[in-house]
Amino acid sequence: MVKVTHISMDHPLYEQEKALRTSVLLEPIGYSFQDYLDMAPGREEVSEHFVAIVDHPSGTRVVGTATLYISEDEHGERVGKVQQVCVDPQRQGEGIGQKLMIAMEARGFGDLGLTQLYCHAQLSALGFYERLGWSCEDQTFLEAGIEHKRMFIAAPKPAES
Numbered sequence: 001m002v003k004v005t006h007i008s009m010d011h012p013l014y015e016q017e018k019a020l021r022t023s024v025l026l027e028p029i030g031y032s033f034q035d036y037l038d039m040a041p042g043r044e045e046v047s048e049h050f051v052a053i054v055d056h057p058s059g060t061r062v063v064g065t066a067t068l069y070i071s072e073d074e075h076g077e078r079v080g081k082v083q084q085v086c087v088d089p090q091r092q093g094e095g096i097g098q099k100l101m102i103a104m105e106a107r108g109f110g111d112l113g114l115t116q117l118y119c120h121a122q123l124s125a126l127g128f129y130e131r132l133g134w135s136c137e138d139q140t141f142l143e144a145g146i147e148h149k150r151m152f153i154a155a156p157k158p159a160e161s
């Protein structure tokens with residue numbers, strides 16, 4: 001069974017998190033992990049780290065990752081940026097990415113009380129976020145040489161009593 005858990009950078013699974021992010025997200029665009037860190041110094045340390053894990057005879061394996069970075073928008077509202085969402089290519093299409101995103105939304109909206117989450121999505125992944133109810137802005141921009149769009153989702157409205 002796949003479980004999503006929140007880890008710190010000194011957790012033993014952090015090395016696997018970095019390895020998966022490197023092979024699925026960074027190497028394909030010609031980046032090393034250090035190049036990623038250098039793009040936004042200090043962000044890795046203040047982001048929250050989520051991993052999707054499975055039990056394996058050789059020990060726990062990380063099969064998916066996502067990070068959550070909290071900052072303030074231009075109105076002083078705290079918003080969360082979802083980053084580094086990826087799933088082991090051998091396990092894609094099994095609902096693991098969706099599980100990670102549900103965990104991010106539960107953390108952002110449920111625990112942290114944020115009003116909005118956003119991400120910069122590669123065009124090839126827009127449909128993945130849209131399936132989860134995220135909306136897409138019109139403008140396309142380049143990030144790390146790849147076309148992206150800003151996507152966002154607002155906190156669910158509280159149920160009326």
Ligand SMILES: CC(C)(COP(=O)(O)OP(=O)(O)OC[C@H]1O[C@@H](n2cnc3c(N)ncnc32)[C@H](O)[C@@H]1OP(=O)(O)O)[C@@H](O)C(=O)NCCC(=O)NCCS
Nearest residue numbers: 085086087092093094095096097098121122124125127128
């Ligand atoms: C994008 C990614 C995270 C999705 O994870 P996943 O575990 O394969 O996705 P899931 O199995 O949870 O898919 C959930 C739903 O989204 C759909 N979906 C998944 N990837 C999609 C994509 N790239 N485009 C459109 N729809 C997609 C699935 O078909 C599924 O739909 P369903 O509910 O109708 O069956 C994964 O494919 C991946 O790591 N891709 C490479 C890295 C990447 O592009 N990351 C995003 C950077 S912005």
